[in-house]
Structure formats: structure tokens, C-alpha cells
Amino acid sequence: MNMIEVRHLEKRFGDKVVLNDLSFAVAPGEVYGLLGPNGSGKTTTINILADLLSADAGEAWIQGEPISEKSKYALGIAPQMISIYRDLTCEENLRFFARLYNLPAPRVEERIRELIAMFRLEDYRATEVAKLSGGWKRRVNMAVALVHRPSVLILDEPTAGLDVSARFELWELIEALQKTGVAMLLTTHLLEEAERLCSRIGILSRGRIVAEGTMDELRATIVARQLAIVETAAEERLQQAAASLGWTWRRRGDRIILWLPEEMTLQEFVQRFVDIPLKSVALQEVTLEHIYLEHTGSYEVPDLAMV
Amino acid sequence: MVVRYGQILAVTTRILTELWRTRRSLIFWMVFPTLMLLLFGLIYAGGSSTATSFDLTAPGVLIGAALFFSCLGGPISVIVAERERGTLRRLLLSPLQPSAYFLGIVLAYVCIALAQTVIVYGISFAFGGRFHGSVLLGLAIVLLSVFSFVGLGFFFGARFTRRTEDVNGPVAAFGVPLLVLGGTFFPVSILPPFLLTLAYLDPIFHMNQSLKAVSGLGYTAAQVSSHLIFLVAFAAVSMALGVSSYQRMLEQEKRA
Ligand SMILES: Nc1ncnc2c1ncn2[C@@H]1O[C@H](COP(=O)(O)OP(=O)(O)OP(=O)(O)O)[C@@H](O)[C@H]1O
Ligand SMILES: [Mg+2]
Numbered sequence: 131m132n133m134i135e136v137r138h139l140e141k142r143f144g145d146k147v148v149l150n151d152l153s154f155a156v157a158p159g160e161v162y163g164l165l166g167p168n169g170s171g172k173t174t175t176i177n178i179l180a181d182l183l184s185a186d187a188g189e190a191w192i193q194g195e196p197i198s199e200k201s202k203y204a205l206g207i208a209p210q211m212i213s214i215y216r217d218l219t220c221e222e223n224l225r226f227f228a229r230l231y232n233l234p235a236p237r238v239e240e241r242i243r244e245l246i247a248m249f250r251l252e253d254y255r256a257t258e259v260a261k262l263s264g265g266w267k268r269r270v271n272m273a274v275a276l277v278h279r280p281s282v283l284i285l286d287e288p289t290a291g292l293d294v295s296a297r298f299e300l301w302e303l304i305e306a307l308q309k310t311g312v313a314m315l316l317t318t319h320l321l322e323e324a325e326r327l328c329s330r331i332g333i334l335s336r337g338r339i340v341a342e343g344t345m346d347e348l349r350a351t352i353v354a355r356q357l358a359i360v361e362t363a364a365e366e367r368l369q370q371a372a373a374s375l376g377w378t379w380r381r382r383g384d385r386i387i388l389w390l391p392e393e394m395t396l397q398e399f400v401q402r403f404v405d406i407p408l409k410s411v412a413l414q415e416v417t418l419e420h421i422y423l424e425h426t427g428s429y430e431v432p433d434l435a436m437v
Numbered sequence: 438m439v440v441r442y443g444q445i446l447a448v449t450t451r452i453l454t455e456l457w458r459t460r461r462s463l464i465f466w467m468v469f470p471t472l473m474l475l476l477f478g479l480i481y482a483g484g485s486s487t488a489t490s491f492d493l494t495a496p497g498v499l500i501g502a503a504l505f506f507s508c509l510g511g512p513i514s515v516i517v518a519e520r521e522r523g524t525l526r527r528l529l530l531s532p533l534q535p536s537a538y539f540l541g542i543v544l545a546y547v548c549i550a551l552a553q554t555v556i557v558y559g560i561s562f563a564f565g566g567r568f569h570g571s572v573l574l575g576l577a578i579v580l581l582s583v584f585s586f587v588g589l590g591f592f593f594g595a596r597f598t599r600r601t602e603d604v605n606g607p608v609a610a611f612g613v614p615l616l617v618l619g620g621t622f623f624p625v626s627i628l629p630p631f632l633l634t635l636a637y638l639d640p641i642f643h644m645n646q647s648l649k650a651v652s653g654l655g656y657t658a659a660q661v662s663s664h665l666i667f668l669v670a671f672a673a674v675s676m677a678l679g680v681s682s683y684q685r686m687l688e689q690e691k692r693a
Binding site: 216217218227229230 | 441443444446447450451454455458459522523524526527528529530531532533690691692
């Protein structure tokens with residue numbers, strides 16, 4: 131049974147189609163990364179799973195339960211906007227939200243102790259949230275999502291606005307959580323974050339998943355084995371030369387990105403373009419960023435892609 | 438439907454803790470009625486004894502200078518803050534019943550109201566004032582007033598105010614004239630006849646008159662029955678308005 135399952139969701143706001151036949155599933159123990167440009171419908175999807183919004187068509191389940199009052203007990207959500215009570219302490223916030231789930235008092239207190247230890251909040255348990263820095267507020271915001279021991283956790287941009295080290299600590303926390311068996315759906319604009327944390331990634335574009343899988347599976351959606359990022363004044367000649375080799379290319383800004391069908395050294399690469407003045411060349415493996423930009427249609431593509 | 442006492446108490450505890458942390462509202466709610474009571478108690482003592490003047494001043498001050506500001510203004514700012522800070526959406530993610538939320542807030546303000554009652558009557562007693570009628574009946578009038586104010590607070594908070602700054606203007610503009618018309622700070626006997634007729638439509642008038650009669654003059658329930666009937670009806674309407682506006686706001690919040 132999948133922990134989250136979404137089938138053929140459709141959502142329209144007025145004339146604007148936001149979700150268009152969206153389907154994906156999150157298996158037990160998995161961290162699924164939902165990536166997509168601003169406005170691609172990630173938060174809308176989460177709101178539907180949270181029962182804050184109803185879909186125009188399609189279905190969704192949390193741990194086999196259709197979205198309902200009952201599915202609320204299985205689901206924890208850390209919203210993108212920090213939403214906790216600023217005049218309450220960390221501990222009081224946890225206690226308040228835990229009590230809303232109708233748990234007996236000893237269970238509530240036990241859970242608070244666990245979460246304080248897990249999120250290393252010992253020094254701040256009695257500090258009012260208003261007095262915490264952004265990083266600690268984010269921690270409490272996330273801890274609150276776990277008060278009722280949900281088996282599914284949704285994190286909407288959990289590290290937005292955090293500095294490098296705070297982000298790193300939160301990543302470690304998410305990894306620790308995954309080890310406890312909580313299935314997660316995570317949205318982020320940081321591809322590095324997705325690559326590190328997610329066991330599977332779905333790329334959302336124009337309302338549906340356009341590519342999905344593990345990092346290896348995603349790499350396989352692109353015929354390139356390696357990329358050459360080239361800067362040159364003789365762009366047309368480079369493009370023609372690439373086409374005659376049967377290689378495709380993309381443009382981003384003033385760089386041409388060539389898709390290499392096999393791995394090669396810098397020397398082997400340069401030998402193929404001896405008569406073209408190259409300003410700079412960098413060879414790199416196919417990154418998530420490249421896959422993402424490719425599938426979300428963010429590149430300038432040749433008229434006739436010769437793959 | 439199961440009544441979730443745990444949820445109700447969680448909400449009440451939260452509201453009271455927040456008030457205790459910030460203190461600002463609490464201090465205003467306690468100091469303002471104290472000063473008003475001292476002032477009017479001493480002003481009206483001019484002609485007669487302080488005992489009689491505090492007897493008749495305490496009820497109006499309790500209703501108009503204490504309960505009005507805490508139980509009407511308080512719930513408005515709770516709802517506005519909840520919406521502004523995104524916690525309302527988070528409550529919607531939990532299984533918190535809307536009725537438990539409503540009752541939790543009512544209960545929190547009942548606690549505040551009782552504390553204000555103790556303070557106002559404590560001071561009145563210190564100056565020789567007494568509670569002449571049935572304390573239970575007096576308590577019933579206080580509770581009806583609390584329910585009326587909290588219901589209206591939900592109504593205004595959920596319907597008309599989006600930001601914290603929106604709260605004070607309407608309360609001052611419409612509330613304070615109603616306080617004056619309701620005879621909070623002076624006997625309604627000095628009102629010209631047409632204003633007196635108008636005052637009969639003002640719920641605060643009925644709260645003041647019934648509590649003054651019971652507490653200051655020892656009237657029985659039967660003697661203040663017309664006020665009580667008005668208050669019961671008004672409290673019921675106001676709670677119904679409050680609940681329905683709140684539910685409507687939750688629906689809107691879901692679509693936002
Ligand atoms: N209540 C609403 N009414 C009208 N349009 C809406 C509403 N909510 C969202 N939208 C629109 O739906 C689209 C998807 O929004 P959504 O918030 O789901 O995007 P997102 O993928 O979460 O973006 P971001 O990465 O910026 O958070 C946007 O174009 C947004 O303007
Ligand atoms: Mg979003």
C-alpha cells in the first residue's frame with residue numbers, strides 16, 4: 131500500500147489549469163521530492179492532500195484512506211510559512227498541537243520529550259518562539275507536524291530562508307526521520323537538497339509529472355552520458371559541428387550545452403572541434419539541474435533536435 | 438458528536454497562556470475598570486455615602502469597562518492574529534472541532550470575566566459596597582453578558598477584520614456610544630425619553646440595568662425578567678452569529 135497516492139488530479143482556478151492529470155505515489159519509507167517551477171502547483175497538490183482544497187477531478191489517498199477527517203491522523207504537514215504560536219514556548223506549542231489529536235496526557239508528554247530530544251530543542255524548550263532565530267523556528271515548525279506520530283510527513287520547502295549550516299542540520303534531521311520509517315513528500319527549489327534527501331523525484335510541469343524516478347532513472351531520461359558546457363564566439367559553427375556528429379545541444383544564457391553520447395576526456399572533446407575557437411569548456415556529469423531544466427522546458431532547444 | 442473536552446481545554450489553556458505572556462491586554466483589562474470604578478464611585482459619592490455609590494457603580498463598570506473590552510475585543514484579536522499568522526490553516530490540518538475551538542475561547546474569556554468580577558466587587562466591598570441580591574443570579578447575568586460579547590467578537594473578527602489594525606476603530610466607533618447609551622457610567626434616569634426608548638434596543642442597557650437592580654438593589658429574577666429575556670435571546674443570537682461567521686470564515690480559509 132502506498133503512503134500517498136494521487137491519481138489523475140485536476141484543479142482549475144477560473145480558466146487557469148493548475149493540475150492536469152497529476153498522478154504519483156509515495157511508497158513506505160520513501161522520501162519523494164516534488165520539484166517544479168514557481169506556480170507549477172506543488173502547494174496546490176499539498177493543499178488537496180491536506181483537505182484544505184478540493185480537486186475538480188481525480189482521487190488521492192493517504193495510507194490507503196481517501197482524504198477525510200480520518201486521514202488527518204496519519205498525515206503531518208510542515209507548511210512553508212512558519213505557523214506556530216509566537217507567544218508560547220517551544221514546549222507549549224508542541225503540547226497544544228498534540229492535545230488537538232485527543233491523545234491521553236501521558237502520551238502527549240512522552241511525545242514532547244521525544245521531539246525535544248530529536249530536534250535538539252533542550253536549551254530552548256522554555257523559550258518563547260518569538261525569541262528564537264529563523265532556523266530554530268523552522269525546527270519547531272517541523273516538530274509540531276510530528277506531534278501525533280504521523281506515518282506520512284509533508285514538508286513544503288522545509289529549508290527556505292535557512293543559512294548553510296542550519297540547512298545542513300535540518301537535512302540530517304530529515305535523514306534521521308526517514309530512518310524511523312516516516313514516508314515523506316518534500317518540495318524544494320534547491321536541487322542539491324532534492325538530490326541528497328530524496329529516494330525518488332518527480333518533476334512537475336504544466337500540471338503533471340513529466341519525469342520521475344531515482345537519480346539514475348532520471349539520468350536515463352536524457353540521452354547524454356556527459357555534458358560539455360561551452361563558451362564560444364563561433365556559436366553557429368559549433369552547432370553545425372555538433373549536428374554533424376549527431377550530438378544535440380541546448381543553450382542557456384551565453385553557454386552552449388552539448389550532450390555527449392559517451393564519456394570522454396577534455397582532450398578527446400577538444401580534438402573534435404580543433405578549427406572552432408573555444409573560449410572555455412567544462413565537462414560534467416549530467417546533473418539534476420540539467421535534467422530539471424530539460425524537463426521543465428527552460429532551455430532554448432534547436433529547431434531540429436538531432437538525437 | 439463527541440464533545441472533545443481535551444481540545445476545549447487545550448484552546449483555553451493556550452489563550453490564557455498567551456495573555457499571561459504578553460500581559461499588555463491583561464493589564465488594560467484589570468487596570469481600566471479599577472480606575473473607572475474608583476473614579477465614578479467617588480464622584481457619585483458626593484451626594485450620598487460611598488457604600489451606596491459603589492453599590493450602584495460596580496455593575497456598570499463591570500459590564501462596560503471590564504467585560505466589554507475583554508470579551509468583545511479579546512476574541513476579535515485572537516481570530517485576527519490566528520489568521521494573520523497562518524495558525525488558523527494549521528488548526529484546519531488537525532482534527533480540532535470548530536465547536537471545541539469556539540467553546541475553548543468562550544471558556545478562556547469566562548475565566549477572565551470572573552477575575553474581573555472579583556476585582557471590581559473586591560474594590561466595591563472595600564469601599565463599603567455590597568452585593569444585595571442573589572449572587573447566582575448576578576453570575577448568570579455576567580455569563581449571559583460574556584456569551585453575548587464573545588459571540589459578537591467572533592462575528593466581527595471573522596467577518597470584518599483582516600488585520601490587527603482593523604480592530605480598534607470599529608470597537609471605539611460603535612462600541613463606546615453603545616456603552617454610554619446603555620447607562621454604563623451614569624444612571625439612565627437622566628436620559629431624555631427618545632434616547633431611553635433607543636436604549637431598550639441596546640443589549641448593554643439590559644446587562645447594566647439587570648445587574649444594577651440585582652446587585653445594587655437586591656431585585657429578584659422575576660423583577661428583572663424583561664431584561665433577562667432580552668439577554669437570553671440576545672446571547673443566543675450572538676452566539677449563533679458568532680458560530681456561523683466562524684464556520685463561514687473556515688470555508689473561506691480553505692479556499693484561500
Ligand atoms: N486560491 C487560488 N486562486 C487562484 N489561483 C491560485 C490559487 N492558489 C494557487 N493559485 C495559482 O495556482 C498556481 C499554482 O500555485 P501553487 O502555489 O500550487 O504553486 P507552487 O508550485 O507551490 O509554486 P511555488 O514554488 O512558488 O511555491 C499558481 O499560478 C497560482 O497563482
Ligand atoms: Mg508552493
